[in-house]
Amino acid sequence: MQGVFRITRQVAPTRASVLIIGETGTGKELIARAVHRLSPRAEGPYIRVNCGALSESLLESELFGHVKGAFTGAVDNKTGRFEAAHAGTIFLDEISSMSQKLQVKLLRVLQEREFERVGDHRTIRIDTRVVAATNQSLEDEVAAGRFRDDLYYRLNVVPILLPSLRERVGDVPALVEHFLLKYAEEVKRAPLLVTKAALEYLQAYRWPGNVRELENYIERAVVLSQGKELTPESLPPMVRGLAPPRNIQSKTADLPTAADQFVRGAMQFVGADDVDLYDRIVSRVEASLIDAVLAECNHVQVKAAVRLGINRNTLSKKMRDFNLGTDAHPGENGAVEP
Numbered sequence: 001m002q003g004v005f006r007i008t009r010q011v012a013p014t015r016a017s018v019l020i021i022g023e024t025g026t027g028k029e030l031i032a033r034a035v036h037r038l039s040p041r042a043e044g045p046y047i048r049v050n051c052g053a054l055s056e057s058l059l060e061s062e063l064f065g066h067v068k069g070a071f072t073g074a075v076d077n078k079t080g081r082f083e084a085a086h087a088g089t090i091f092l093d094e095i096s097s098m099s100q101k102l103q104v105k106l107l108r109v110l111q112e113r114e115f116e117r118v119g120d121h122r123t124i125r126i127d128t129r130v131v132a133a134t135n136q137s138l139e140d141e142v143a144a145g146r147f148r149d150d151l152y153y154r155l156n157v158v159p160i161l162l163p164s165l166r167e168r169v170g171d172v173p174a175l176v177e178h179f180l181l182k183y184a185e186e187v188k189r190a191p192l193l194v195t196k197a198a199l200e201y202l203q204a205y206r207w208p209g210n211v212r213e214l215e216n217y218i219e220r221a222v223v224l225s226q227g228k229e230l231t232p233e234s235l236p237p238m239v240r241g242l243a244p245p246r247n248i249q250s251k252t253a254d255l256p257t258a259a260d261q262f263v264r265g266a267m268q269f270v271g272a273d274d275v276d277l278y279d280r281i282v283s284r285v286e287a288s289l290i291d292a293v294l295a296e297c298n299h300v301q302v303k304a305a306v307r308l309g310i311n312r313n314t315l316s317k318k319m320r321d322f323n324l325g326t327d328a329h330p331g332e333n334g335a336v337e338p
Contacts, residue, residue, distance in 0.1 A: 001168060004031065004160060011158045012038035017110065019095075019155045020133040022162030025212030028133040029091065031160060035131055036089040044088030047081045052094035060102055061118050070119025080117065082109060085128045095155065096136040096147060103148045110154045130155070165207040165214065166256070172203050175211060179218035180230065192222060192230040201232055205239045206260050241267065287322040290315070294324065 011018055012035045020028045029048065036046045054062060057071070065080030081090055092098075098106065109115050114125045132155045141147035165172070176194055184191040194202075207213055221234040232240055241263075266281050274280075290308065297303035301319075305312040318324075 001163070001171065004162060007158065007160055008034050009038060011035065011160075013040060015129060017129070017155050017157045018131045018160060019138070019158070020131065020160045020162065021138075022133075022135065023164050023210055024135050025210030026162040026164060027211055028135075028162060029093065031162065032089075032091040032131045032133060036091075036129075039089070039129070041088050041129060045085050046089050046091070047085040048091045048093065049081050050093045052097035056099045056102060059098070060105070063102070064105065064115050064117055066118035067120045070117075074119065077117075080115075082115065082126055082128055083124055086126045087128075089129045089131055092130065092132040094134065095132040096134045096138060096141050100146075100148070103151050107148065107151045107154060110151070165210045169203045172214070173199060175214055176202060176218060176230075179215050180222065183219045183222040187222060189222075190228065192225055192234075193228060194230040195232070198230050198232050198235060201235055201239055201241075204260075206256065283322075286318070287324065290318055290322065291324050294319075 008031055018032075018035055020031050022028050032048075033046065036042060049059075049062060051059060061070075061074075061078065061080070063080050063082055065078045065083055066074050067077050068074055092106075105115060109126070109128075110130060113127065114123050116123055138147055138152050138156070142149045142152050165175075173194075176199065180191045180194065202214070209216075217236060217239065218230075220236075221230050225234055262285070263281070290304075293304045293307050294301075297307060301312055301315055305315045308315065310318075
């Protein structure tokens with residue numbers, strides 16, 4: 001994060017376009033506001049547009065404005081966001097969702113600093129700085145033909161990569177203290193003291209929703225807590241490993257998160273004095289993984305070994321150890337023989 005702050009301070013005084021890249025909830029708009037606030041345009045307008053929240057036609061009108069009669073419902077002239085942000089900064093969030101048609105118009109704005117309102121032929125010139133953000137890989141979008149490469153290069157003059165919260169768990173204590181103070185002031189009560197046990201849970205959780213998710217949980221704890229401390233009981237069950245996160249889209253999850261959730265769930269079924277947990281849990285996971293991959297590969301060991309990334313002889317030994325598919329083996333042509 002210190003690197004993020006350094007780049008933000010360096011790029012802010014310039015006119016360079018900035019592309020902020022990071023998962024949902026990492027604070028992309030906070031960085032965009034910082035770029036504006038630290039720039040010579042700080043006294044000018046700061047305009048935010050969520051490109052993913054509007055249809056193509058509505059977004060075009062929102063960005064560039066329209067004239068009376070340009071389309072059904074256009075009963076008056078409308079100033080677009082780019083024009084409103086003249087001498088200031090426009091923040092285009094979720095830029096990857098913009099249609100190809102609007103990408104062409106945006107490219108012209110970045111190159112020529114001019115555009116026309118919808119339904120108008122008069123050219124409007126502006127001096128507006130563009131800061132864009134995405135939680136998608138624009139390089140992948142370019143490769144897939146969904147995003148123009150020339151626009152990508154125009155936006156990506158100075159990229160700022162925001163790390164996920166699970167990549168900087170050392171920041172969790174400071175963030176917790178910040179949000180405890182913030183919401184204590186809002187509800188007019190003394191700040192809660194976070195216990196060591198609660199902090200350990202907070203630092204162990206994978207945070208698929210990142211800083212935004214952490215802030216929501218701290219706000220809820222402050223509002224609902226009857227005591228003076230933030231304890232593990234103040235935290236949602238998923239943070240304590242008692243239930244999987246709900247309503248988390250697959251694009252925000254990852255393999256480490258899934259593994260972490262499994263281990264936390266498995267720990268609920270062992271006693272406080274139980275031993276040999278490594279062998280008991282890891283061997284069960286290993287057996288389940290091999291069994292699942294074998295099924296996926298129609299029990300063709302050659303394919304399964306490649307999928308698992310282990311030697312075929314090693315796979316055969318593990319199958320015998322776990323008593324998996326011992327009544328069959330792959331033939332030379334990959335078919336399963338008795």
